[in-house]
Amino acid sequence: MTAVKVAILGFGTVGEGIFNILKEKRKQLKETLGVDIEVAKILVHNVSKEREGVDASLLTNRFEDILALPQLDVVFEAIVGEEPAYGYLDAAIEKGAHVITANKVMFAKFGQALQEKAKKYGVQVGFEATTAGGVPVIKTMETILRVNDVLHIQGILNGTSNYILTQMRTEGISFETALKNAQDLGYAEADPYNDISGQDAFKKLMILSALAFGKQPNWEDVKVVGISEITLEQVQQADANGQRYRHIAEVSIDENGKIHAEIGPQLVDAAHPLYAIDGVDNAVALDTNYIGKITLVGPGAGMYPTASVMVEDYASMLSKQSVVVPV
Numbered sequence: 050m051t052a053v054k055v056a057i058l059g060f061g062t063v064g065e066g067i068f069n070i071l072k073e074k075r076k077q078l079k080e081t082l083g084v085d086i087e088v089a090k091i092l093v094h095n096v097s098k099e100r101e102g103v104d105a106s107l108l109t110n111r112f113e114d115i116l117a118l119p120q121l122d123v124v125f126e127a128i129v130g131e132e133p134a135y136g137y138l139d140a141a142i143e144k145g146a147h148v149i150t151a152n153k154v155m156f157a158k159f160g161q162a163l164q165e166k167a168k169k170y171g172v173q174v175g176f177e178a179t180t181a182g183g184v185p186v187i188k189t190m191e192t193i194l195r196v197n198d199v200l201h202i203q204g205i206l207n208g209t210s211n212y213i214l215t216q217m218r219t220e221g222i223s224f225e226t227a228l229k230n231a232q233d234l235g236y237a238e239a240d241p242y243n244d245i246s247g248q249d250a251f252k253k254l255m256i257l258s259a260l261a262f263g264k265q266p267n268w269e270d271v272k273v274v275g276i277s278e279i280t281l282e283q284v285q286q287a288d289a290n291g292q293r294y295r296h297i298a299e300v301s302i303d304e305n306g307k308i309h310a311e312i313g314p315q316l317v318d319a320a321h322p323l324y325a326i327d328g329v330d331n332a333v334a335l336d337t338n339y340i341g342k343i344t345l346v347g348p349g350a351g352m353y354p355t356a357s358v359m360v361e362d363y364a365s366m367l368s369k370q371s372v373v374v375p376v
């Protein structure tokens with residue numbers, strides 16, 4: 050039995066979920082993967098805050114303590130923003146650890162650099178949780194891209210925006226009231242700018258573009274429009290015409306290899322794969338050359354959807370390591 054030490058950066062919604070799942074599934078993962086996974090350190094800002102079920106000796110606010118762990122196998126990253134997250138993961142890779150992140154803001158910008166570095170150091174990068182939360186869009190794309198080309202992607206990548214548009218239609222309420230409801234229910238942040246401006250969806254779309262096409266468009270060339278200008282009257286008029294507003298993040302590649310990306314509200318009719326996606330769900334519709342069209346739908350955020358796909362990323366790294374090729 051191999052024993053491995055893992056570190057978690059952040060103990061908010063996602064970090065706590067990772068910790069709980071690793072604890073709950075320790076025995077099962079031992080049996081299925083032959084690896085005993087021990088959470089050895091957790092990085093937070095505030096070490097004096099009590100964290101339920103967590104031994105205080107696990108907490109640190111010094112990243113050096115994480116790097117100093119002997120047999121550190123993986124770093125789960127669930128903090129916020131580009132830095133220090135990127136610097137931490139870069140250093141973890143240099144130390145020979147796999148890294149798994151939920152941080153789309155960091156990964157949209159630095160994902161490629163991290164992946165290149167990981168290749169050099171013989172470790173892996175997991176980023177399923179950065180895009181559409183619990184919806185397995187990254188692993189699905191990685192699998193189908195082995196044979197298929199992905200030609201066009203359309204996604205509802207921000208659950209808050211989708212919830213607001215859904216509430217406006219089904220409850221007949223204004224954008225402002227629907228936003229307030231989303232905040233009361235904890236779907237939207239106190240500062241909802243990134244959600245309703247389209248910036249959150251933009252970061253996720255850039256991650257999908259890099260995966261599908263090996264590159265991103267110039268960020269300045271991408272038109273990003275949010276949902277705050279949509280009125281109740283427009284939503285009701287659309288509904289009367291059999292159409293719905295969806296906030297769609299869309300990217301494709303043309304025959305010259307140029308990437309076209311756009312984020313904003315679109316009117317769709319009942320035949321569209323994203324027409325039926327209501328509430329906080331996310332969805333990604335992929336247009337591929339051999340399979341045709343695929344649509345994945347599910348929870349785009351939340352403690353356990355997000356944390357569980359990060360632990361799945363790790364389980365798949367461990368199972369790849371244990372593959373023995375006969376000679």
Ligand SMILES: NC(=O)c1ccc[n+]([C@@H]2O[C@H](COP(=O)([O-])OP(=O)(O)OC[C@H]3O[C@@H](n4cnc5c(N)ncnc54)[C@H](OP(=O)(O)O)[C@@H]3O)[C@@H](O)[C@H]2O)c1
Pocket residue numbers: 058059060061062063064092093094095096098110126127128129130132133151152153154178179182349350351352355
């Ligand atoms: N929430 C979701 O459903 C969801 C879904 C998909 C992806 N994500 C992404 O996952 C990441 C984490 O989200 P979250 O909702 O879990 O955030 P959160 O609840 O705000 O928690 C953030 C945690 O990170 C710690 N932290 C932040 N910056 C730090 C730093 N520089 N050094 C040390 N600790 C730091 C905080 O420490 P303290 O506790 O001491 O303040 C806190 O424990 C974000 O990048 C987010 O975009 C979240």
